[in-house]
Amino acid sequence: MGAGNASDLSKFFLVGLTNELQLQPILFAFFFLIYAVTVVGSLGLLVLIVVSSRLHTPMYFFFSNLSFIDFCYSSITAPKMFILFWEPPKMLMRFFSGCQTISFSGCVVQTSCFVIFAVTEFFLLASMAYDHYVAICSPLLYRILMSTRFYLQLVAASYAVGLMNTVLLTSTIFHLTFCKSHVITHYSCDISPLLKLSCSDTQVLQLLLFVCGGFNVSVSLTVVLVSYTCVFMAIIRIPSAQGKHKTFSTCASHLTDVSLYYGTMVFVYLCPTSEYLLGRERLVSVFYTVVIPMLNPMIYSLRNKDMKETVGNVLKKTSQFFPLPIPRFP
Template sequence: MENSSTETKFILLGMTANHQLTLPLFGLFFVIYFITVLWNLGLVVLIQVSHRLHTPMYFFLLNLSFLDVCFSSITTPKTLANLLSQLQEVSFFACMAQMALFIIFASAECNVLASMAYDRYIAICRPLLYHITMSRVRCLLLVAGCYFGGLLNMVAVTSSITQLSFCQPHIISHFFCDIPPLLALACSDPWVTQILVVGCGGFTLVTSVLVILVSYMSIFMTIMDIPSVSGKKKAFSTCASHLTAVALYYGTTMYTYLQPSRHGSQAGNQMVSVFYTMVIPMLNPLIYSLRNQEVKAALNKILRYSL
């Protein structure tokens, strides 16, 4: 059986059917979301008010923090509300809106991470041309391109999914309107949509990964030519945080979205989804600030003036 898409309402199964875990999960996810918003917006404000952080590297980091707040806010508040609600219902339009925003910000984050790798390549391999190459205009164009790429992916995938008919009961085995569980509900043949999902997602992932790999291959070759050990350590330290964030984000997204089959493990996908929608946005500010002396110095300076 199927319904007209515009009249469809979906039921999200949520995180667990065990009611004893509802409150602990609510408390855990609330704390994670609170820390995510606090740390990421705090980093955005710190970069904005500290003149010493007005460089291309921190401009991209500011956009990454903004994307992490948006990324987490698309899914976590609805998940928290559903944990306390007996009827975890979402309309077709609300579901499509959540999925569309998710695609935009997830794709844009891939592109921003690739732009950050390119920025590190110019800084380490072409230091004399850094301020010319990474001018303010070019940085703005790169970030605009990151968001525009996400918008193109969203239009292609969402327009295809909205043409599908969905079988009753409209139960999504997930805690938000993600692409794989929606395709699993399709009554009409979703092969075109699957091709678009793998094609758009694969193109974004592959091109951004290629930019990152080529950039870091050049960076590592340049670092190996640095004669002093301290110089090598300093160069490596500027890349370590970014490589950690790249490994976490790309590993989980590739596992979830580059699977053509509709019959993957729902429990496994949910665990991975929790990690990249909630945990990684919380960890990114820590990854970039704990070992970053410039961020620490800027924060200490602001704290001294405020106290």
């Protein structure tokens, strides 16, 4: 492709995960199953929190927003079900149709949505860590410190930071000149492979990306680490082993999610990259854009007593109209 401004492009070509034809039916079934589980789990958890009055607490409000982000994450790179895209990459349908293109406008929207959801999740996880800190270290002041107004402000601030990152990064990226190739060595419009297509000087943008990513990770992770340091100190002071286990179990799900999400994000965006690691980056990015959104509803619900009791109550009410066997949760 000859040199030209990004606005002159009509579409990009996506390499995808593999060009092996024999693997495409397997990948189709694999990602279709993952996406179906993600949609059912995320939207099911979201609806359950909305309709159940006993779950109208700050912790479950954070869960509901995390479920919404998980659904949006998977919908960005999965089938053509996310209405914001003009021509998404159709990860699933591409395995059968061979279509590997995405329009320039679709690439802009996909990158923008990815940035806002990724950054928002960083600060939502930090807000959830602070919520655990207040609940465990200052239980008598919990209703005062985590008032409705305050936790709504935390969630709104998380989305606001994500939006600011989106405006700053995507507006800069798509003012570059793309003259090297139409081909994006990825299965979606991600920032790193897009930079490799530009013949402009990207050093300033790479520095901006590193600064924004470093700020988002360092600020949110600092909140998480400080919160859990105080939580662990409080757990140590609990006299009984049963009390320590019960208290720690309330944080285990969130700690698992934090470890998975921060670990994969730091590996992809803040570690030095090379041609050798490009394929590995794609696999890791599949993990945080597709696999983690599928796992989160399970992580937060399977070990949650209130959630299991609420599901049981809903199933009991449903069985009055549709007689079905009611599963017993351990």
